[in-house]
Amino acid sequence: MTSTFRIAPSILSADFARLGEEVENVIAAGADVIHFDVMDNHYVPNLTIGPVVCEAIRPRTKAPIDVHLMVKPVDAIVPMFAKAGADIISFHPEASEHIDRTLSLIRDNGCKAGLVFNPATPLHYLDHVMDKLDLILVMSVNPGFGGQKFIGEALVKIADIRQRIDRHVARGGQPIWLEVDGGVKVDNIRAIAEAGADTFVAGSAIFGARGADGSYRDVVAALRGQLEPLRRAA
Numbered sequence: 001m002t003s004t005f006r007i008a009p010s011i012l013s014a015d016f017a018r019l020g021e022e023v024e025n026v027i028a029a030g031a032d033v034i035h036f037d038v039m040d041n042h043y044v045p046n047l048t049i050g051p052v053v054c055e056a057i058r059p060r061t062k063a064p065i066d067v068h069l070m071v072k073p074v075d076a077i078v079p080m081f082a083k084a085g086a087d088i089i090s091f092h093p094e095a096s097e098h099i100d101r102t103l104s105l106i107r108d109n110g111c112k113a114g115l116v117f118n119p120a121t122p123l124h125y126l127d128h129v130m131d132k133l134d135l136i137l138v139m140s141v142n143p144g145f146g147g148q149k150f151i152g153e154a155l156v157k158i159a160d161i162r163q164r165i166d167r168h169v170a171r172g173g174q175p176i177w178l179e180v181d182g183g184v185k186v187d188n189i190r191a192i193a194e195a196g197a198d199t200f201v202a203g204s205a206i207f208g209a210r211g212a213d214g215s216y217r218d219v220v221a222a223l224r225g226q227l228e229p230l231r232r233a234a
């Protein structure tokens, strides 16, 4: 069990007309990471935001910007996001012809590198690249939209990856974050953490729960509150 948990609001569900403010508010509310969903209307059937928006929000926070690429092909856009201030860049293995090369490209551009697993993506993609990963992202919905229902089978996958990461670290490997994305709520975050995740993306659960004071403090505190007993047990 891990002692470090991170809350990563997905700005996909933020008010895009006030994006800079939303980023500031959610970090002021106690979140740790800004999750930035990039969709290309090709790899997934939706279209969102690109490097210019990353560059625009970069001065608004010191928190890491965690870019989740749902684009195909991947490589050409990596240096653009690195230049725009991304800290972490993750991609889907099905979207890259050469996974090892794409992971190196991300690190060579000064970012942390992540691999993303859709609900039906097999874990064998991890077999020869553990040394090149800083983050593994488990999708608990099919990618493309916010506000979907958590797919319970993801818990099995999270537990399996947790074992692989722990074995890797026990053999002297670098730490790897285990992030979960899709349908994360106050009422399921503890079970997700118990399965082995340490980083929790939440879009609709956070941006759909602005408090009476106009802040996101209550919902971020509620998410963290669910994790508190696990932190003590770690």
Ligand SMILES: O=C(CO)[C@H](O)[C@H](O)COP(=O)(O)O
Pocket (backbone or CB within 6 Å): 010, 012, 013, 035, 037, 068, 141, 142, 143, 144, 145, 146, 147, 148, 181, 182, 183, 184, 201, 202, 203, 204, 205
């Ligand atoms: O990658 C994503 C969708 O492809 C989003 O990060 C995810 O859906 C977050 O939204 P929510 O918490 O509302 O499910």
Ligand SMILES: [Fe+2]
Pocket (backbone or CB within 6 Å): 010, 035, 036, 037, 068, 181, 201
């Ligand atoms: Fe995402």
